Amino acid sequence: MSNAAIIDAASAEALDPSDFHSGATPIWCPGCGDYGVLSALEHALAINGRPPHEVVLVSGIGCSSRLPAYTSCYGFHGVHGRALPFAAGVKLARPDLEVIAVGGDGDGYSIGGNHFIHACRRNLDMLYLVMDNRVYGMTKGQPSPTTEADWDSDIAPGGLGLRPFDPLALAIAGGANFVARGFSGRPQELKDLIVEGLRWPGFAFIDVLSPCMAFRSEEFGWKESVHPVARTIEDDRAAAHAAVLAEDGYSLGVLFKDHRPSLPARYVAQSSLSEIEQQFAVCR
Amino acid sequence: MARSSLSVVFSGRGGAGAMSAGELLLRAAADLGYYGLMSRLFGAQVRGGEAAALVQISTEPVTCQPDRFDLFVALDWEKVDQFASEIPLDENTVIIADPQSGPTPQSIARSKAKTIPFSMSNADATPLERALQSKYTNVFAAGAVAALTGLPADALQSALSAVLGGKSATVTRANADTLAAGIAAADTLDLDLRLAPPHTAPRWLLTGNQAIAIGALRGGVRFVGCYPITPATDLVEWLSPELQNLGGRLVLAEDELASINMVLGASYGGAPAMTVTSGPGLSLMVESIGLGIAAEIPAVIVNVMRGGPSTGIPSKTEQSDINIAIYGGHGDAPRLVLAPTSVRDCMFTGEWAVYLAESLQTPVIVLSDQTLGQAFTVIDPKPDRPTPLARRTTVPDGPFKRYAIASDPVTPMPRPGTPRGQWVGEGLTHNEIGIPVGGAAAHVAQLDKRARKFAQFDPGPLWGDVWGEGDTVILTFGSGIGPAQEASRRLAAVGQQVRIISLRVLSPLPVEALARALEGARRIVVMEQNHGAQLYRHLLAHKAIPPSAESFARPGPLPFRPAEIVAHLG
Missing domain, CATH: 3.40.50.970 (Thiamin diphosphate (ThDP)-binding fold, Pyr/PP domains)
Known part of the structure; x- marks a missing residue:
């Protein structure tokens, strides 16, 4: 081991959650579940062992999408719904980096829904952390794709009348390699899930139940509803899909793990540009 | 007398191989040292729609579509009505068509072009061979036309190999035989399409x-x-x-x-x-x-x-x-x-x-x-290349502010993985560090920072080009430039000088360079291919042209042709 590598290994061991803290004050409401997610993420990153400058956090728009600036990592806060393709671009160009996309249920499942399906299918080695509060919080309380059908709101009095969709079932059907559910009220378990997701090859998706204090205070009752997942299904995608569709939406833990290959990390150069240009030569 | 250029249309239903026929002719000519250009005309259908290859071969560079075509080769007459208006023919055009395809459609015949009947399959072949070869009509026709221009058979065969790429040996063999038959059949056509010798040089x-x-x-x-x-x-x-x-x-x-x-x-x-x-x-x-x-x-x-x-x-x-x-x-x-x-x-x-x-x-x-x-x-492969410029990635000394307000509006953007360089790219209005803020001062400061990048951008001589002289100016861009230059050449031949100004930088508009290029202009015509005179209004808004400038704007899909431009200038 070279001196530099020894120093790297030593500093990696020495990483502390506070090393991942930027010091910026979150805009989140007091009591917001996202504080717990941020803390769990910082602890997980310290355990994961890669220093802040080798981690890139990418987000879209919404309360939870403010998270990258609260860490000391490289980050990008883009437009609504497009965190996943941006993160894919980072990972494809720089497979050496630890790439994490974060955001909310509106950002990821509604405006960004198509990208979610294709990110699962593409199965790049990255983590996607969705802080799912089942409401559009930043625009002050509209139902999202995961909101219960009868949830009353100004824009949909008496409820939207639409069945919420199940992002975990979608992720399994789409092709993600790692599908889990966490809860911001159980930050220790969430930290472990994040570490496992970071280290699992392929696309790791964690839907984190993260209550909204301002518009969905009843979600604080989730701490009574959550329970450990019955079992983690490995490699049998059909069985995992059936199990997720059958569960109550409050099982915490890893629901599915798979070993599906992803795209090649990079291609090896076979020719030079001047060789390639020769195909256009005429009248040599 | 040998001609300096030839314009040919290969037309047929989608799948008949018009494009391959055109490419075969163009590629063979290019390898022998001719200049050329082939435009492709397609309908919306993927298969079975209309398709035409519009090919020009010349001893001089070709930069636009011709006013009319010398030769129209009908691989069949299906669907030709749908694009007849986009292929200008006249009484001097020669149409080559197989009598088996039926009579020349009215949309083509009204050009008064004369039709020469030409059987597009190997006359010596057995009925079975003819049936098999009918799908190579395109290669047969291309071979005949190319032979009439004087392109040698070996050049055509090697161009055919390039066009076919990795097709199977059977298909390649059948195509090569058909090409040879087409070349041989050229003798039966009473047509002089001989091209003058090319100016050979390595080209692309x-x-x-x-x-x-x-x-x-x-x-x-x-x-x-x-x-x-x-x-x-x-x-x-x-x-x-x-x-x-x-x-x-x-x-x-x-x-x-x-x-x-x-x-x-x-x-x-x-x-x-x-x-x-x-x-x-x-x-x-x-x-x-x-x-x-x-x-x-x-x-x-x-x-x-x-x-x-x-x-x-x-x-x-x-x-x-x-x-x-x-x-x-x-x-x-x-x-x-x-x-x-x-x-x-x-x-x-x-x-x-x-x-x-x-x-x-x-x-x-x-x-x-x-x-x-x-x-x-x-x-002609372009020898000059732009001067390489790279992004600034070095982390400066002291506390790093990605969006710092400094004399240089371009501030370093370290690559992820660089220690001490962490920054958060931000789409919200942000301060110098990149933290979202909603205040007026940061908003104005960052808008100014980004605007200064463009205010300070100086393309130098790369803003565009001035071509020719004269106090009548055509100001245009993109695919308008080639036909405008050709129109200018024709007018120069009859003693009328027209200056062509072409823009490479559309935004930020190089107003000062344009002012110099327009010096002495008495008539300015802004030529563009759209309905709303978008470039003209852009130039007017920036006072880059005087109010007296004229707009010559018309939508596509018809390309600008030199004769149209000459006629417009009056």
């Missing part, structure tokens, strides 16, 4: 789309995110395997929203990156182009224009995306918009776009169009 044969791709690769692009869209798809189809050969990557995204965001992501990661699209795709990308501008991320966006709005005419040309390229999107979002001035210049402008995006940390839009993009053209 490629499309504008391929030339932009080469430029981007020369500029260092190694990541492309894209979504298929006509007429830009052939660019990325060519590019994908070549990027892989170079150790780069092309990703087929789920849509254009993903394409542009993947490109911004790869660029944030440190890789020069590009997306390629056409009008509808550009519309979808507009929000994220604004993000790239606000967050100051380099990106090259190639837009191969087609007829619009909405789905418009996907396979045919127009220059109607000037407004969206320069002004599209919400908020104040200034950007660089470049337009290649010829197929040859696609290489230069494509490479330059990468350097400008990287060095100014901003999206750069390259406006090409279907006419340039899909024209197979023989060019």
